[in-house]
Amino acid sequence: MSIAQVEEVQLEQHQMSGGLWSEAFRRFIRNPAGIMGVAFVGFFVVVAIFAPLIAPHSPTDQDLFAVATGCCPGPSRDHLFGVDELGRDELSRVMYGARYSLVVGVLSVAVGLSIGLVLGSIAGYLGGWADSIVMRLMDILLAIPSLLLAIGIVAMLGPGLSKVMIAVGIATVPIFARLLRGTILGQREADYVVAARSIGVRRRTILTSHILPNSISPVIVAGTLAMATAIIDVAGLGFLGLGPQDPATPEWGTMLTTADRYIATAPHLALFPGLAIVIIVLGFNLIGDALREALDPKLRRYD
Amino acid sequence: MLRFVVRRLLLLVPILLGLSILIFVWVRALPGTPADALLGERATPADVAEFKQRYGLNDPIYTQYWAYLKTTLSGELGTSVASHRPVTTEIKERFPATIELAVAAMIFALGFGLPLGFIAAKKYRTPVDHGSLFLSLIGISIPVFFLAIMLKYVFAVRLGWLPTVGRQDVLIDADHPTNFYVLDGIVTGNFAASWDAIQHLILPAIALGSIPLAIISRVTRASVLDVQSEDYVRTARAKGLPPSQVDRRHVFRNALLPVSTIIGLSFGILLSGAVLTETVFAIPGMGSWMKEAIFNHDYPVLQSGIMFLALVFVIVNLIVDITYAFIDPRIRVS
Numbered sequence A: 001m002s003i004a005q006v007e008e009v010q011l012e013q014h015q016m017s018g019g020l021w022s023e024a025f026r027r028f029i030r031n032p033a034g035i036m037g038v039a040f041v042g043f044f045v046v047v048a049i050f051a052p053l054i055a056p057h058s059p060t061d062q063d064l065f066a067v068a069t070g071c072c073p074g075p076s077r078d079h080l081f082g083v084d085e086l087g088r089d090e091l092s093r094v095m096y097g098a099r100y101s102l103v104v105g106v107l108s109v110a111v112g113l114s115i116g117l118v119l120g121s122i123a124g125y126l127g128g129w130a131d132s133i134v135m136r137l138m139d140i141l142l143a144i145p146s147l148l149l150a151i152g153i154v155a156m157l158g159p160g161l162s163k164v165m166i167a168v169g170i171a172t173v174p175i176f177a178r179l180l181r182g183t184i185l186g187q188r189e190a191d192y193v194v195a196a197r198s199i200g201v202r203r204r205t206i207l208t209s210h211i212l213p214n215s216i217s218p219v220i221v222a223g224t225l226a227m228a229t230a231i232i233d234v235a236g237l238g239f240l241g242l243g244p245q246d247p248a249t250p251e252w253g254t255m256l257t258t259a260d261r262y263i264a265t266a267p268h269l270a271l272f273p274g275l276a277i278v279i280i281v282l283g284f285n286l287i288g289d290a291l292r293e294a295l296d297p298k299l300r301r302y303d
Numbered sequence B: 001m002l003r004f005v006v007r008r009l010l011l012l013v014p015i016l017l018g019l020s021i022l023i024f025v026w027v028r029a030l031p032g033t034p035a036d037a038l039l040g041e042r043a044t045p046a047d048v049a050e051f052k053q054r055y056g057l058n059d060p061i062y063t064q065y066w067a068y069l070k071t072t073l074s075g076e077l078g079t080s081v082a083s084h085r086p087v088t089t090e091i092k093e094r095f096p097a098t099i100e101l102a103v104a105a106m107i108f109a110l111g112f113g114l115p116l117g118f119i120a121a122k123k124y125r126t127p128v129d130h131g132s133l134f135l136s137l138i139g140i141s142i143p144v145f146f147l148a149i150m151l152k153y154v155f156a157v158r159l160g161w162l163p164t165v166g167r168q169d170v171l172i173d174a175d176h177p178t179n180f181y182v183l184d185g186i187v188t189g190n191f192a193a194s195w196d197a198i199q200h201l202i203l204p205a206i207a208l209g210s211i212p213l214a215i216i217s218r219v220t221r222a223s224v225l226d227v228q229s230e231d232y233v234r235t236a237r238a239k240g241l242p243p244s245q246v247d248r249r250h251v252f253r254n255a256l257l258p259v260s261t262i263i264g265l266s267f268g269i270l271l272s273g274a275v276l277t278e279t280v281f282a283i284p285g286m287g288s289w290m291k292e293a294i295f296n297h298d299y300p301v302l303q304s305g306i307m308f309l310a311l312v313f314v315i316v317n318l319i320v321d322i323t324y325a326f327i328d329p330r331i332r333v334s
Helices: A003-016 A020-029 A032-049 A090-126 A128-142 A146-157 A161-188 A191-198 A203-239 A252-261 A268-295 B002-029 B034-039 B045-054 B061-073 B087-122 B127-141 B144-158 B181-187 B191-228 B231-238 B243-280 B286-295 B299-327 B329-333
Strands: none
Touching: A020 A032, A020 A268, A032 A090, A032 A268, A090 A128, A090 A161, A090 A203, A090 A252, A090 A268, A128 A161, A128 B002, A146 A161, A146 A203, A146 B002, A146 B243, A146 B286, A146 B299, A161 A203, A191 A203, A203 A252, A203 A268, A203 B127, A203 B144, A203 B243, A252 A268, A252 B144, A268 B127, A268 B144, B002 B061, B002 B299, B034 B045, B087 B127, B087 B181, B087 B191, B087 B243, B087 B286, B087 B299, B127 B191, B144 B191, B144 B243, B181 B191, B191 B243, B231 B243, B243 B286, B243 B299, B286 B299
């Protein structure tokens, strides 16, 4: 290899390495599926933030004339998505519902992620008996189907939106703990960690400033995909009647409970909140898949 | 092979023991004490003290756990607070309903997921392939209960093709020796009853099977694409075997291996989804039972029900693992 060739190779490599994150970002925005996911989620974020400004009615105001003739009039000019059994505007309720789903989704993943992060780091980095105890505990939790686990936790805490959030979060802990333990185990013997250890860097510093930052990308992917599952599970618990106990709360899953009761005469009550869940969950799934491809192009094979 | 099975069985023991401790602790963390629940508000302190003495609630916690373990292992699961019937009797009635539903959902998921994934891989990077990927993405994004409600509306309420609720028409006169309604009809020679039970299963099975269907089709597709580039497939083609033979004898068979592991994982999804599906279609199974138990504060039912379902889940996964090791000898060694 001549010097010119070597320089050429180095130049190429230099152009390639715009840093992990900017490279990943470039790959992400070139992926139409990912952009579509961002658009879906972004749409609901905007709706959630500006719900009081763009919603045509209040989510709790009752138009009793609309339901005077029976439940429940479908879409009309006044109520684009129709009204529910109490005469409340369905469109406004779906719009306000975006707030609950997004916030509860984010918070429950945050709960699961932070607990999982701590447990996974302990197991992966300390190893030995700490590893055994944590991982056996995770095995036990994984033996209970996730929604049943969440139901069990709600039984303990009592129903309510915040309780549901915690329950769904705890049900995701084993996923994050296992994932993090796996990636940390992979990093523990990496050259840069061995180097840091040999010059006497403290264990905690190695973990927080070397291993964790390098283990974070699979966690981000799993976190995004967990958002999708969390939103579905929260809605599911809401549908079972374990969600917000105040019937005025326009939570999508809870709305579907009443919709199920009036399904024969008012299918629009089920359709709109249901579609909202599908679109927002689809959005997170698309983003998660696109992030996985962007952060680790080696994994990309057939999609 | 025997060593593998024994080792897997031994690994199960600590998990089940841990599970029993977890559930034991969980029941004690539930709101309300058993004395309050069973004696009511008017119980005097003396009543409560006597109750605690009689049921060993004053014993040290490990004695209580040991007693709990002994009674559970002897198959004594207590009595439902809501129905006043033994929990074991109710499990005998309700568990078959859930298993029937889960099996029907799995048949649906495999019946459509395998061909869909296979065709998508064969038509790699064509609109058919993209369509199947999109479909599976929708499949994992749609909540089971929403799909169930919509199916019920379209096929039961609007079109009237299929029944909306329950496991069997109430007017049908049928015996239930096994409580698996489809099987009962066949065993007793009452084929009309079987057919009716199958009709009741169709919509719930589609709703419940949608997520496994999506996962199975995705895994099948990736697995077929993997296998297609293997040396033995190239050899088969090179020796002049007709493409249909190559697909059937070499590609499809080997591609099924990773799919079989998904079946075990999917079973957990099915048990979770059964709670919601059974609620929508008013099926008296384990799932709807757990839901009712929460609202009734029926702790004996919750305790035994969750333990039982976890046990079933663990056993199904064990069976899948053993089957997998049986098909693929490489697993046994590692």
